Amino acid sequence: MGAHTHGHSHAHGSTAHQSEHTPGNGHGHGHSHDHTHDGIDWSTQIDHLRREDALAADAQTQIARRLIGLLTGTGERPVVVDIGAGAGGQSAAFAVELAARGGGRLIIADAVTELLEAARATTAAALGGDDRVSVETVLVDAASDSVLDAVAQADLVWASRMVHHLPDQQAGTDRLAKLVRPGGWLALAEGGLPLRCLPWDLGVGTPGLQDRLLAVRDEFFGRMRAEITGSVPMPYGWNIALGRAGLAEVSAFSVLTDQPTATPEVRESVASWLDGLRNRMSDNVSDDDRTALDQLLDPTADSYIGAREDIFLLGATTIHLGRR
């Protein structure tokens, strides 16, 4: 991906981040899935996105507290929009935080019906029948100005790892800024540190596999961007993008995903990440690394990654925000 790295949590800089810790290749060709611009069939990614949400739950709670905490003076029922909500983990965290502060309105928007349903269910389960927060779902294409009619203006507009899937990331940022009420906030989760999960020497293949795999991922991200129809480069960082969108008080903070223990969830996530990378490796990967990945992903082998005690998840997500 670009010249940068990405991680589950993301990379940075121009093209940005990525948590595309997307397993499988996620590419849908000719399926009847709803339309996004990235060639990815997101409806096949629900389990993966749910797994990521589960591992990021602490980070999502921190983000919700911090961002909902900014919405003072916006009236009793702030409006929050989550665009490109995926499986809904962050939507659920926003809903819980809104309820804790007396209530509000949450609008979950995505380009994929199956994800809207998943996010709605996740959020409803988190609210457990608390009706102080109203939840709506809207099918949108964030690359089209029609989103400005489909979604109400909000006190907080949130988009995590979504804008880098749009053909024109600056135009996407400009559009999201228009969805913000005067005085409200746009927050983009883009960039950060790519997720790391492997010890340096695995005893399988050549040490340093983690860094080489992150390079694979980066390359994949670059290909994904290049293959988007009408793809426009954004050769600067997200703080600049927010400023160009007319927002003020631009700042950023980062939250860690820190799972130091090889729990069953961590093992499943790491195996899924490696499997996804194996499916989208280019010719640039050495035979030695290919063989190592096959050995690590063979559930019947002693070298199986899912049976190791020494894998973990560590990454950082950066949230860039600005005020209208």
Ligand SMILES: C[S@@+](CC[C@H](N)C(=O)[O-])C[C@H]1O[C@@H](n2cnc3c(N)ncnc32)[C@H](O)[C@@H]1O
């Ligand atoms: C990498 S996932 C991120 C999901 C979630 N926000 C997270 O951080 O876990 C990208 C999300 O953006 C959505 N998406 C992609 N292109 C979109 C578009 N043009 N309009 C709206 N949503 C889009 C996908 O359906 C998916 O839910």
